[in-house]
Structure formats: structure tokens, C-alpha cells
Amino acid sequence: MSKPIAQAYKNHSKPMPKKFHKPAYHPFRKLKVVFSGLYLAVISDFSVAYKLVLSVPVLIVSFMVRQWVDVTLILLATGMILSAELFNSAIEILCDFVELQENDRIGTIKDIAAAAAGISIFVWAVTLILEGSHLWQLQKI
Numbered sequence: 001m002s003k004p005i006a007q008a009y010k011n012h013s014k015p016m017p018k019k020f021h022k023p024a025y026h027p028f029r030k031l032k033v034v035f036s037g038l039y040l041a042v043i044s045d046f047s048v049a050y051k052l053v054l055s056v057p058v059l060i061v062s063f064m065v066r067q068w069v070d071v072t073l074i075l076l077a078t079g080m081i082l083s084a085e086l087f088n089s090a091i092e093i094l095c096d097f098v099e100l101q102e103n104d105r106i107g108t109i110k111d112i113a114a115a116a117a118g119i120s121i122f123v124w125a126v127t128l129i130l131e132g133s134h135l136w137q138l139q140k141i
């Protein structure tokens with residue numbers, strides 16, 4: 001259990017759920033959590049879904065033409081954008097859980113998270129355009 005979770009539960013009236021007590025490391029349970037989080041993000045957030053839909057074909061083409069540097073770059077850009085979007089969504093959900101009323105500090109937190117996602121979108125889009133045109137040129141040769 002991480003320190004922040006323990007801290008959050010410290011002054012809570014409800015008892016801490018049992019699953020947070022378990023000290024053992026379960027890789028398969030972690031994997032299940034990762035996929036269920038990704039699934040939830042894809043079905044609930046269009047901005048996550050369309051980035052996956054755009055990245056996967058370019059990744060497959062670069063894989064088929066065995067351009068390993070391109071595969072690596074697209075994987076990096078896609079991983080970065082998905083991570084940024086997932087963190088942004090998680091922060092937004094947490095903010096809305098903590099405070100539904102208008103609050104300047106919530107606005108600042110959401111703006112900073114959105115800025116991080118925005119920078120990642122820029123890098124991802126440039127990478128995808130450059131890689132897409134590079135692969136297109138290769139196909140024509």
C-alpha cells in the first residue's frame with residue numbers, strides 16, 4: 001500500500017478495504033487492473049479511443065515493413081500520449097470527486113493536467129505525421 005493511500009485513510013471513519021492490506025505482489029492481478037483501467041478509459045473517453053485507433057494502423061505498417069526505429073518511435077509516442085491522457089482523466093475524475101462546485105484551485109489543477117496532455121498530443125501528432133509520411137514514401141519505392 002502506498003503512503004498517500006494510507007494517509008488518505010488515516011482520518012477516515014470507514015475501515016480500510018481489505019484489498020489494501022494484502023502485502024503479496026500479484027503480477028496477474030496487476031495486469032488485470034491495468035487492462036480494466038485501459039478498457040474503462042477507452043469506452044468512457046473518446047480522446048483516448050481515437051488516439052489508439054490512429055496509432056495502431058501506423059504501428060502495424062511500420063512493423064510490416066520492419067522499420068524498427070519507426071516502430072520504437074511510434075510505440076514511444078503512443079505510450080506517452082496514452083499515459084498523459086489516462087493521468088489527465090484520473091486527475092479530472094479525482095477533482096470532480098473532491099469538489100463539484102467551482103473552485104479556483106480545482107481549475108488550476110485541471111489546467112495543469114490538461115497542459116501536460118496538450119504537450120503530449122503535440123509530440124504524438126508530429127511523430128505520427130512524420131512517421132506516416134516516411135512509411136508512405138517507403139511504400140512507393
Ligand SMILES: Nc1ncnc2c1ncn2[C@@H]1O[C@H](COP(=O)(O)OP(=O)(O)OP(=O)(O)O)[C@@H](O)[C@H]1O
Pocket residue numbers: 047088092099100101102103104106107108110111114
Ligand atoms: N470545479 C471547477 N472549478 C473551477 N474551474 C473548473 C472546475 N472544473 C473545471 N474547471 C475548468 O474547466 C476546464 C475544463 O474542465 P473539464 O473538467 O470540463 O475538463 P474537459 O476540458 O472536459 O476535459 P476532457 O475533455 O479531457 O474531459 C478546466 O481546465 C478548468 O479550467
